[in-house]
Amino acid sequence: MRCSLTSFLSVSSLLLLSGCLDVPHPFRDPGKDGRSLAGNPPPSRLDVPVPDEKALGAGGSALWANDIVEALLQQSVPAIKQPVRPGDWWLKLHTERRGDLIVPLYTVMTPKGTVRATQEGPGIPVASWNALNSDGMREASGYGAGQVVNVLNGIQAEQMEEDPHSLKHRGARIWFRGVTGAPGDGNTALSQAFVVSFHEMKDTIQTSQQDSDFAVAAVVKLTNGSAGSRNNPQQNIEINWRVTDKAGSEVGIATQLHDIPAHSLDGMWGDIAGAAAEEAAGAVEEMITRYTIRDVKPLPDTKGAPAAAAKNGGDPKAARK
Structure with a gap:
């Protein structure tokens, strides 16, 4: 085999993870059992009423609400700038003066009007806050949205903790749909190596769709590359490992890219299949x-507590990148 294992192993440095890796899902439906066990799960939207911030005035207060909604939407949180509607969870925007600083506060409220948790942004000098322009407000809102997501993820993690069937209490069942498009014995070799790579992992591979939580399918694509040095032609190999949830929505794609000597994988893949599959299995996991968010810690139990006691209720380690 003309393509050496060491040459292909460098694919690990080129492993690209795309899709939904950094997208939180704080309002994901936990399913019928999860809903009944959670007691009062968040609905499919988060109301964000315009705060009454006298220093900002009506225009500045509306700008703050607009910017925090936009920042939350960018993180897949279905926030809406509107007055609080009955039955909705909502976000209270307010501030606290501490010496010469104004500290923006973000309080997640339950439909019953009790504080679930409060997060705070960095303190801003009073004069700067009173004269905050759109760029400064957007920056403050971006940080605040990340803090709110911490809280919402903690709420979802709490629901998962209470649900004995959730992925906090068991490994995911992955329907492996196989590999297509590989030359030589690549389809078979990659498939077998991928299944073997999961033997020591929390999640399990299965060959049927029944009761599966996710599906994985890999597609290999070869294209002709440059002529190469000394007239040694090259090929570009691309392996895409696509992960979808049970509804068929994309979770993400792990892409492996590498240049190889032309036609060096037209026969048996051997150890190269094992190296590529092991890398892909870790990415899928x-x-x-x-x-x-099965590794996110549940939000500490501060339901109904006053805002001062509920501050920083989210787990900062759960922050999204």
């Missing part, structure tokens, strides 16, 4: 873990 990571995508599923982040997508399900």
Whole structure:
């Protein structure tokens, strides 16, 4: 075999993870059992009423609400700038003066009007806050949205903790749909190596769709590359490992890219299949873990507590990148 294992192993440095790795899902439906066990799960939207911030005035207050909604939407949180509607969870925007600083506060409120948790942004000098321009407000809102997501993820993690069937209490069942498009014995070799790579992992591979939580399919694509040095032609190999949830929505794609001597994989893949599949299995595991937030800690139990006691209720380690 003309393509050496060491040459292909460098694919690990080129492993690209795309899709939903960094997208939180704080309002994901936990399913019928999860809903009944959670007691009072968040609905499909988060109301954000315009605050009454006298220093900002009506225009500045509306700008703050607009910017925090936009920042939350960018993180897949279905926030809406509107007055609080009955039955909705909502976000209270307010501030606290501490010496010469104004501290923006973001309080997640339950439909019953009790504080679930409060997060705070960095303090801003009073004069700067009173004269905050659109760029400064957008920056403050971006940080605040990240803090709110911490809280919402903690709420979802709490629901998962209470649900004995959730992925906090078991490994995911992955329907592996196989590999297509590879030359030589690549389809078979990559498939077998991928299944073997999951033997020591939390999640399990199965060959049927029944009761599966996710599906994985890999597609290999070869294209002709440059002529290469000394007239040694090259090929570009691209392997895309696509992960979808049970509804068929994309979780993410792990892409492996490498240049190889032309036609060097037209026969048996051997150890190269094992190296590529092991790398892909780790990426798939990571995508599923982040997508399900199963490693996020539940929010501390501060339901109904006053805002001062509930500050920083979210787990900062759960912050999204």
